[in-house]
Amino acid sequence: QQTITAVHAFPETLIYTQSFLSFVDAVNAAGEGVIQIDVRGGPEAIGMFQQPDAVRDGIVDMVYTPGSFYGGTVPEKDALVASNLTAIETRENGGIALIDQLHRERMGVMYLGWFDSGVCYNLWTRDEPTFDAEGNLEVDGLRLRGNAVYNAFFTNYLEAQVIDLPTGDVYSALQNGVVDATGWTQIGLIDLRWNEFLNYRIEPCFFSTDLGVIINLETWDGLTPEAQQILQDTAIQHEIDSVNALRTKRDEDFAALDEAGMQVVELEGEARTNYLAAARTTTWDRMRELMEENPAPSSDYDRLIELFYDPSAD
Amino acid sequence: MEWYEALGLLVGSIMLLMALGMPVALAFLAANILGAWVFMGGERGVVQLLNNGWGALTTFALVPIPLFLLMGEVFFQTGLGGRMFSAIDRLLGRLPGRLSYVTVLGGTGFSTLSGSSMGSTALMGSLMVPEMGRRGYKKHMSIGPILGTGGLAIIIPPSALAVLLATLAQIDVGALLIAGVIPGLILAALYVGTIYLQTRLDPEAAPPYDVPPISVGEKIQLLFRDVVPMIGLMVVIVIMMINGIVTPSEAAAFGALGVLILAALYRCLSWRAIRNSVRGALRVTLMAYLIVFGSATFSQLLAFSGASRGLITWATGFELDPVAMLLVMFGVLLILGMFMEQISIMLLTVPIFFPLATQLGFDPIWFGLIMLLALEISFTTPPFGLLLFVMKGVAPSDTTMREIYRAAIPFILCSLLLVALLIMFPVLATWLPGLG
Amino acid sequence: MRPVIRAYDALLYTMAVAAALALVWLMVSVVISVAMRNLGMQPFAWLFTSAEYGLLYMTMLGAPWLVRERGHVHIELVTAALPAAVRRFVSRAVALACVAVSLTLAWYGLQLFLTNIERNDFDVRAYFYPRWLLTITFPIAFSFMAIEFARFVFGRELLHSGEAGIHE
Ligand code: NA
Numbered sequence A: 001q002q003t004i005t006a007v008h009a010f011p012e013t014l015i016y017t018q019s020f021l022s023f024v025d026a027v028n029a030a031g032e033g034v035i036q037i038d039v040r041g042g043p044e045a046i047g048m049f050q051q052p053d054a055v056r057d058g059i060v061d062m063v064y065t066p067g068s069f070y071g072g073t074v075p076e077k078d079a080l081v082a083s084n085l086t087a088i089e090t091r092e093n094g095g096i097a098l099i100d101q102l103h104r105e106r107m108g109v110m111y112l113g114w115f116d117s118g119v120c121y122n123l124w125t126r127d128e129p130t131f132d133a134e135g136n137l138e139v140d141g142l143r144l145r146g147n148a149v150y151n152a153f154f155t156n157y158l159e160a161q162v163i164d165l166p167t168g169d170v171y172s173a174l175q176n177g178v179v180d181a182t183g184w185t186q187i188g189l190i191d192l193r194w195n196e197f198l199n200y201r202i203e204p205c206f207f208s209t210d211l212g213v214i215i216n217l218e219t220w221d222g223l224t225p226e227a228q229q230i231l232q233d234t235a236i237q238h239e240i241d242s243v244n245a246l247r248t249k250r251d252e253d254f255a256a257l258d259e260a261g262m263q264v265v266e267l268e269g270e271a272r273t274n275y276l277a278a279a280r281t282t283t284w285d286r287m288r289e290l291m292e293e294n295p296a297p298s299s300d301y302d303r304l305i306e307l308f309y310d311p312s313a314d
Numbered sequence B: 001m002e003w004y005e006a007l008g009l010l011v012g013s014i015m016l017l018m019a020l021g022m023p024v025a026l027a028f029l030a031a032n033i034l035g036a037w038v039f040m041g042g043e044r045g046v047v048q049l050l051n052n053g054w055g056a057l058t059t060f061a062l063v064p065i066p067l068f069l070l071m072g073e074v075f076f077q078t079g080l081g082g083r084m085f086s087a088i089d090r091l092l093g094r095l096p097g098r099l100s101y102v103t104v105l106g107g108t109g110f111s112t113l114s115g116s117s118m119g120s121t122a123l124m125g126s127l128m129v130p131e132m133g134r135r136g137y138k139k140h141m142s143i144g145p146i147l148g149t150g151g152l153a154i155i156i157p158p159s160a161l162a163v164l165l166a167t168l169a170q171i172d173v174g175a176l177l178i179a180g181v182i183p184g185l186i187l188a189a190l191y192v193g194t195i196y197l198q199t200r201l202d203p204e205a206a207p208p209y210d211v212p213p214i215s216v217g218e219k220i221q222l223l224f225r226d227v228v229p230m231i232g233l234m235v236v237i238v239i240m241m242i243n244g245i246v247t248p249s250e251a252a253a254f255g256a257l258g259v260l261i262l263a264a265l266y267r268c269l270s271w272r273a274i275r276n277s278v279r280g281a282l283r284v285t286l287m288a289y290l291i292v293f294g295s296a297t298f299s300q301l302l303a304f305s306g307a308s309r310g311l312i313t314w315a316t317g318f319e320l321d322p323v324a325m326l327l328v329m330f331g332v333l334l335i336l337g338m339f340m341e342q343i344s345i346m347l348l349t350v351p352i353f354f355p356l357a358t359q360l361g362f363d364p365i366w367f368g369l370i371m372l373l374a375l376e377i378s379f380t381t382p383p384f385g386l387l388l389f390v391m392k393g394v395a396p397s398d399t400t401m402r403e404i405y406r407a408a409i410p411f412i413l414c415s416l417l418l419v420a421l422l423i424m425f426p427v428l429a430t431w432l433p434g435l436g
Numbered sequence C: 001m002r003p004v005i006r007a008y009d010a011l012l013y014t015m016a017v018a019a020a021l022a023l024v025w026l027m028v029s030v031v032i033s034v035a036m037r038n039l040g041m042q043p044f045a046w047l048f049t050s051a052e053y054g055l056l057y058m059t060m061l062g063a064p065w066l067v068r069e070r071g072h073v074h075i076e077l078v079t080a081a082l083p084a085a086v087r088r089f090v091s092r093a094v095a096l097a098c099v100a101v102s103l104t105l106a107w108y109g110l111q112l113f114l115t116n117i118e119r120n121d122f123d124v125r126a127y128f129y130p131r132w133l134l135t136i137t138f139p140i141a142f143s144f145m146a147i148e149f150a151r152f153v154f155g156r157e158l159l160h161s162g163e164a165g166i167h168e
């Protein structure tokens, strides 16, 4: 029996971590006598932003983390961020295989699976959003909380006033009015209790979560074919299961928010199209720039876009 | 390796090195090199240690502490602090231990709003300890109340740590914050009682001198010239925080800037004062942050090696009645608190303690409050509480270890008494949130 | 030898002054960025990021100077209880252990710095910041610390005073 160690980027109680832990349970059940995963903890065991290096250097064998935490190393992760597909389709069309190849080339890790996909981001505001004559969102006077992932979109396209804050400070920043709007995934607002201050959700949603499992390549190559098979099969199954589980969770969250008085405001027509296109192209531009600066053998911008973006799915 | 062997190796090596007199930061680093070698696979573990170090240091949450230190140093070096305390002294007249009460009030106000008990300890320590020493207070009369205010600040809203705990445990943030109000007032009363007792039992502890009586006119003049502007500065900063002009982490910068402007207005801002202030603030910051650099990885090694989780699982594995179980959890928090920083402890214990608390039938809000108290107590518990080191850094150089320990203990006992009261009368915590 | 020592000392104090400036910069950057925000402008993201990185530069550049100042807090229990001759020996041995720790970290810090260059690693915040610009502080700071601790091994002064208590 082989055992590999793992850590996860977020605290144990967070929904995404719970999803990863259920994947671990599935592997440990299927892999009895063959392969076991020994979870060593979350950010308290290895710092959130040090985990990608730790798996690359073999200090830990497996890490569950957003690709954005190592975007400086694998800029192609932005294909996932800007994707309007889920792991289910991109597993089938070979997108994830290409991402795996890029991880191997750039980072010495293998990309086992894209979990919890199909969840996107909304803008959430305290006050009712206003629109200009063309139906575009007006951001004058909006104090928007940002971070490295979405600032290209927020500042470059929306030209909003962005205030960088760590997640832990957002609750009190909303309370004091330091910020009155934030981007966040469709899920989790209630867990963070930001809905105490936020009253409007702006549709459509943009971006996608980019959480994935990466494994040190030496560790991976040292596993028996049987162990590799169990890990890969369980991961592919979990890609599917997690999409469905999180959709259910999203519907529950939205229902709970609706009940508590959250208003939904939709961008329409051309404004909507432009909004979505801007979120995507600012991200793609960033990816292209970094890929051109430092290309990997399998870096292929057009192919990535083709595999991770389906115009008809918008 | 079993968890207790890992625990023994890590904790044993750090205690040995510290006892031998190795500087605390270096002892952490040495233990880390050893631990990283054993648990993280040799050389690459040491590299990871360095990666952790810069990761832990480059967080905005650490910005306020040097700035609070700078604020306190400028207050002290320019003589502004001296002016203010002389005035308060004369205004308060004959109340024995008056500056100790002022310390509790000011320190609590400051650390509760800034959300940083380390920053507040740094500010109050550099400001009050030398000033009160100069006025004939024994050191424990200033050091004790300052160390005590951290415990008060963590439960009186707003409290950043309480928000984080509630988020992690997925309990009602508002309820946990409100739950802290009554226990906070009780704790403040216990502190006041402690200071009163200390001045009664040992009248020499606070200066027994009589302040010459002054006329009402002089009092008003003193108040507006030497007190109102300084207190006013603090009030302005508080208003800025409440109105959302600055975040709590940003407030310290305006505190430091405000004192510099005040000192310039009072014409006591010399280059020498600026230089000495920056130098003083830098010394304590460097000392504390190299310890942060070292202890960040030490915390992680305890978690990564399975030592801390082993301890938690073992300690909570006994079949005990609820109160005994609560005391076990409390004890685990205190022990971990000796070696780990507070957020890591929360990440580690919340997923285990809260389900257990539910199972034992505890009210989660009440339990969360007790957890917060345990975390803050461990911050000031001898021998390794980080606040003790910060205090040592800012206190006059002849202050001994024993004096700091002795000063801390009565106030730690107050916190423990509060925990006992909460266990006996849970309604103290649950009544206010229950109204809403 | 003299000019070398003088150059070394000058460098040590320059680093300490840089650390002091980093501390002042923390205040300045926060004040500017809050002011900009409240005037309705978009604060430069580098104000925020430079404060975060400034914390590392401050700590690392100032640490060797603090060793010279004997400002790193330590606890004296064993050393205080020992007879003077033994105490001197233990004190120098502890300083030697500090040299070893510092040299170890300087060496692996150098490895890390070289790896960061080789891998072209970036720290991703508001900007893509080359990581070697951060980790270069390790080999420098820890080498200087090793030299400063070595002064307490071989020099006239001791790290420990012989009085019980926490010292700095
Ligand atoms: Na508070």
Ligand code: NA
Residues within 6 Å of the ligand: B337, B338, B339, B340, B378, B379, B380, B384, B385, B386
């Ligand atoms: Na502690």
